[in-house]
Amino acid sequence: MRVVIAEDQVLLREGLVRLFEDRGHTVxxxxxxxxxxxxxxxxxxxxxVVLDIRMPPTFTDEGARAARAVKxxxxxxxxxxxxxxxxxxxxxxxxxxxxxxxxLKDRVLDVGEFLAAAGxxxxxxxxxxxxxxxxxxxxxxxxxxxxALSARERDVLALMAEGLTNTAIARRLxxxxxxxxxxxxxxLIKLGLAEVEDGHRRVLAVLAHLRHSALPAPSTxxxxxxP
Amino acid sequence: xxxxxxxxxxxxxxxxxxxxxxxxxxxxxxVATCVAAVASAPLSAGREPVIDTALYPLNxxxxxxxxxxxxxxxxxxxxxxxxxxxxxxxxxxELAEGYGYHDSWPAALTAQWVASWAGLLGAATxxxxxxxxxxxxxxxxxxxxxxxxxxxxxxxxxxxxxxxHANDGSYTFTRGGNPYAIDGLDVLYTVGEGAFAVSxxxxxxxxxxxxRRSDGARRQQLKLIFWFACVLAVVGPAxxxxxxxxxxxxxxxxxxxxLLPVAICVAILRYxxxxxxxxxARTISYAALTVLLAIAWGATALLLGxxxxxGSAWVTAGATxxxxxxxxxxxxxxxxxxxxxxxxxxxxxxxQVDRYLEDLRAGRAAAGELEGLLRDVLRDPGLQxxxxxxEESPPTVAAGIAAGATxxxxxxRTLVERSGxxxxxxxxxxxxxxxxxxxLSRAGLAIEIARLQAAVRHQLAEVEASRARIVAxxxxxxxxxxxxxHDGAQQRLVSAGLALRHVQHRLGDQPAARDLETVVxxxxxxxxxxxxxxxxxxxxxxxxxxxLALRELAGRAPLPVxxxxxxxxxxxxxxxxxxxxAAEALTNVVKHAAASAxxxxxxxxxxxxxxxxRDDGIGGARPAAGSGLRGLADRVGALxxxxxxxxxxxxxxxxxxxxxxxx
Numbered sequence: 001m002r003v004v005i006a007e008d009q010v011l012l013r014e015g016l017v018r019l020f021e022d023r024g025h026t027v028x029x030x031x032x033x034x035x036x037x038x039x040x041x042x043x044x045x046x047x048x049v050v051l052d053i054r055m056p057p058t059f060t061d062e063g064a065r066a067a068r069a070v071k072x073x074x075x076x077x078x079x080x081x082x083x084x085x086x087x088x089x090x091x092x093x094x095x096x097x098x099x100x101x102x103x104l105k106d107r108v109l110d111v112g113e114f115l116a117a118a119g120x121x122x123x124x125x126x127x128x129x130x131x132x133x134x135x136x137x138x139x140x141x142x143x144x145x146x147x148a149l150s151a152r153e154r155d156v157l158a159l160m161a162e163g164l165t166n167t168a169i170a171r172r173l174x175x176x177x178x179x180x181x182x183x184x185x186x187x188l189i190k191l192g193l194a195e196v197e198d199g200h201r202r203v204l205a206v207l208a209h210l211r212h213s214a215l216p217a218p219s220t221x222x223x224x225x226x227p
Numbered sequence: 228x229x230x231x232x233x234x235x236x237x238x239x240x241x242x243x244x245x246x247x248x249x250x251x252x253x254x255x256x257x258v259a260t261c262v263a264a265v266a267s268a269p270l271s272a273g274r275e276p277v278i279d280t281a282l283y284p285l286n287x288x289x290x291x292x293x294x295x296x297x298x299x300x301x302x303x304x305x306x307x308x309x310x311x312x313x314x315x316x317x318x319x320x321e322l323a324e325g326y327g328y329h330d331s332w333p334a335a336l337t338a339q340w341v342a343s344w345a346g347l348l349g350a351a352t353x354x355x356x357x358x359x360x361x362x363x364x365x366x367x368x369x370x371x372x373x374x375x376x377x378x379x380x381x382x383x384x385x386x387x388x389x390x391x392h393a394n395d396g397s398y399t400f401t402r403g404g405n406p407y408a409i410d411g412l413d414v415l416y417t418v419g420e421g422a423f424a425v426s427x428x429x430x431x432x433x434x435x436x437x438x439r440r441s442d443g444a445r446r447q448q449l450k451l452i453f454w455f456a457c458v459l460a461v462v463g464p465a466x467x468x469x470x471x472x473x474x475x476x477x478x479x480x481x482x483x484x485x486l487l488p489v490a491i492c493v494a495i496l497r498y499x500x501x502x503x504x505x506x507x508a509r510t511i512s513y514a515a516l517t518v519l520l521a522i523a524w525g526a527t528a529l530l531l532g533x534x535x536x537x538g539s540a541w542v543t544a545g546a547t548x549x550x551x552x553x554x555x556x557x558x559x560x561x562x563x564x565x566x567x568x569x570x571x572x573x574x575x576x577x578x579q580v581d582r583y584l585e586d587l588r589a590g591r592a593a594a595g596e597l598e599g600l601l602r603d604v605l606r607d608p609g610l611q612x613x614x615x616x617x618e619e620s621p622p623t624v625a626a627g628i629a630a631g632a633t634x635x636x637x638x639x640r641t642l643v644e645r646s647g648x649x650x651x652x653x654x655x656x657x658x659x660x661x662x663x664x665x666x667l668s669r670a671g672l673a674i675e676i677a678r679l680q681a682a683v684r685h686q687l688a689e690v691e692a693s694r695a696r697i698v699a700x701x702x703x704x705x706x707x708x709x710x711x712x713h714d715g716a717q718q719r720l721v722s723a724g725l726a727l728r729h730v731q732h733r734l735g736d737q738p739a740a741r742d743l744e745t746v747v748x749x750x751x752x753x754x755x756x757x758x759x760x761x762x763x764x765x766x767x768x769x770x771x772x773x774x775l776a777l778r779e780l781a782g783r784a785p786l787p788v789x790x791x792x793x794x795x796x797x798x799x800x801x802x803x804x805x806x807x808x809a810a811e812a813l814t815n816v817v818k819h820a821a822a823s824a825x826x827x828x829x830x831x832x833x834x835x836x837x838x839x840x841r842d843d844g845i846g847g848a849r850p851a852a853g854s855g856l857r858g859l860a861d862r863v864g865a866l867x868x869x870x871x872x873x874x875x876x877x878x879x880x881x882x883x884x885x886x887x888x889x890x
Contacts, residue, residue: 009718009722011719011722011725011726012718012721012722012725015721015722015724015725015726015728015729016725018725018729018732019725019728019729022728022729022732022733054714059714084713084714084717084718084758085713085758085761085762085767086767086768087767087770087771104758105717105718105721105754106717106720106721106724106751106754106755106758108721108724108725109721109724109725109728109747109750109751109754110751111728148787
């Protein structure tokens with residue numbers, strides 16, 4: 001992969017460069033802010049752009065605007081946005097695009113998964129953090145999408161999240177493959193994902209499930225503590 | 228004209244003695260007046276009625292004294308000059324008259340002659356005094372000919388008396404006639420008399436005209452002269468009714484005559500005449516009372532005389548007892564009636580204040596309506612009531628209801644005090660005195676209540692403002708802390724983790740590489756902990772607006788939460804408060820409500836944000852039960868909002884919060 005990195009913090013930028021280079025990828029440009037990003041992309045035409053959502057000068061949405069600009073100018077270039085926490089308002093317009101990823105920064109420590117996600121994005125797929133997906137579904141007005149599913153649909157969704165194919169799911173639940181296909185179709189409709197391109201919507205559905213099942217025990221949820 | 232008003236009230240305390248050495252001539256004139264007046268008494272004694280011997284010198288001294296007092300304060304005031312002059316002329320006339328009684332003394336006839344016309348000159352000048360009262364000038368351009376006319380009339384009548392036979396029969400001329408008379412000049416005296424009568428009528432008319440145009444202190448000054456007219460109207464007819472021989476009436480007249488110069492003097496020198504109205508009303512009531520008692524006495528005496536056969540001591544005693552019994556109840560009624568008739572404004576105003584106080588006690592009126600009431604009652608639409616809160620120091624220091632200065636717009640300030648505490652300052656254009664002083668003192672309780680309310684409101688506003696500032700500061704601090712955690716510690720941990728990954732990569736398959744795996748996992752855990760911590764301090768979704776934040780919150784709840792939110796842009800503090808309320812409410816629902824569904828609504832109502840969290844659980848929640856709810860109420864209260872918990876047992880719980888959105 002040919003990668004362009006834009007990250008204002010020097011140590012983190014160096015770390016990302018080495019991360020990619022250690023695994024045999026080529027970092028063609030490592031930038032400290034978003035101003036020269038578009039020019040670097042136009043010049044290098046990389047497979048992937050990795051960028052921080054907050055960058056100088058204002059540390060608000062420079063990264064998000066740069067990501068949008070890169071996708072507009074070079075739809076074929078994958079864009080992976082890194083963020084310290086989920087900032088839904090900047091991601092809303094981007095996630096439905098192919099070749100886009102939005103991950104929390106600490107995901108980079110899980111090198112294998114991070115590089116796999118980067119590879120998916122570079123190849124035109126999605127890589128959305130479960131937190132991002134949850135927030136985005138909420139932003140689309142779908143409240144608690146998983147709660148609307150039947151018990152059997154939830155089982156199917158959980159197995160999809162484990163990476164099982166329809167055939168494997170049918171075997172596990174001891175039902176016919178056509179039944180599983182029906183459940184998958186229904187749950188995708190209920191989750192409001194029917195209009196999205198197939199592979200991508202499957203990812204969203206699975207991530208929605210992850211978000212739901214990852215909830216801690218009720219006693220500490222919901223909401224933050226408030227002294 | 229204004230310059231002639233004394234710069235009261237500071238001068239009130241000036242000691243006249245200090246002025247004596249500075250103004251020798253006025254003092255000398257009074258001394259001369261006194262000497263002449265005193266000297267006249269032994270000369271006249273036994274040769275005229277005793278009352279005349281006492282009364283006229285007394286009048287002369289009163290005139291001269293009043294004139295001096297005015298001249299000491301207002302050296303150029305024409306009324307002062309006139310009164311001092313009149314006093315001297317009157318004393319001189321007495322002296323000349325007394326000398327003239329002694330026929331055998333040299334030039335006694337000439338003394339009689341001088342007394343005959345100089346006395347008239349003095350009497351006629353009364354019209355001039357009235358025309359110039361109270362400021363020493365004619366009432367206006369249309370009246371400017373009046374003072375010269377009165378002077379002319381006085382001069383004419385005096386000249387006529389001096390040169391004609393008109394007064395030949397009077398007791399002044401002991402030998403029968405005017406020694407210096409010129410035949411045919413009687414007509415001059417007649418013309419002078421007529422002119423004097425006209426000038427007197429016109430002077431009174433000018434006073435009435437002045438009164439109708441006047442207000443404030445000027446009006447009070449004029450009222451004092453009208454009070455004198457009232458007294459004269461009561462005593463005059465009594466004197467004319469043939470009681471002339473009565474010693475009582477003579478003494479009354481003796482006391483009355485010096486009253487005019489005294490009244491004039493007081494009216495001019497006292498800047499604010501608070502009690503003139505009371506004085507007039509009381510005079511009228513006592514006059515009426517006297518008349519009524521006389522009628523009662525007479526009627527009883529007639530009745531008893533008819534029954535008992537007249538003339539007995541029993542009749543007199545019975546009539547007196549009846550009259551005495553009638554005094555008290557009659558006095559109250561007469562005074563009430565007079566108050567109603569002559570002090571209607573005061574009577575009406577006090578009645579209104581009383582009604583208001585009653586309403587205030589009964590809770591039908593608010594203390595805040597006080598200013599409006601005072602404007603209404605005193606007919607002073609510009610009146611302002613400024614309540615003096617305890618921490619404010621009073622603008623002026625005075626006792627009771629003290630008067631301050633008057634500004635160029637004719638407004639003056641009055642301080643209202645109760646038990647030595649300055650309660651309020653009233654700015655008004657109505658004059659001091661009646662009915663202002665009475666109304667303010669009657670409204671004292673209401674003013675005190677209004678002031679206490681204002682003080683409480685003020686303190687509450689301060690507390691609320693400081694609470695809001697504290698909340699805002701906390702809010703900002705949380706945001707800063709959250710940002711620091713994200714951009715500082717978390718970033719550095721990620722960098723450190725990446726560095727370790729790089730080291731791990733270079734170590735290859737060595738055992739140390741596997742050890743590093745644990746360390747990196749640990750760092751990942753620390754980053755997640757930090758994110759949770761930052762989220763607790765300042766939830767990240769808050770940056771995305773309330774609607775998204777609520778949906779995010781609902782999405783994380785372990786039970787179905789329906790969100791209906793449409794609230795537009797909101798102040799940051801309101802978003803945070805609403806979010807925390809929703810979060811706490813959802814936590815409570817999960818913990819206690821045993822609910823199967825929750826509805827979360829957020830909308831704008833009249834500019835306020837209204838947030839409600841409703842569940843279908845078991846209800847019966849008590850506000851005091853959770854300290855979390857207490858904290859929410861505090862947070863909401865700090866923003867000036869209200870929190871309501873509606874939780875009937877078995878019928879679900881609804882928590883509603885209304886937050887004002889003024890940022």
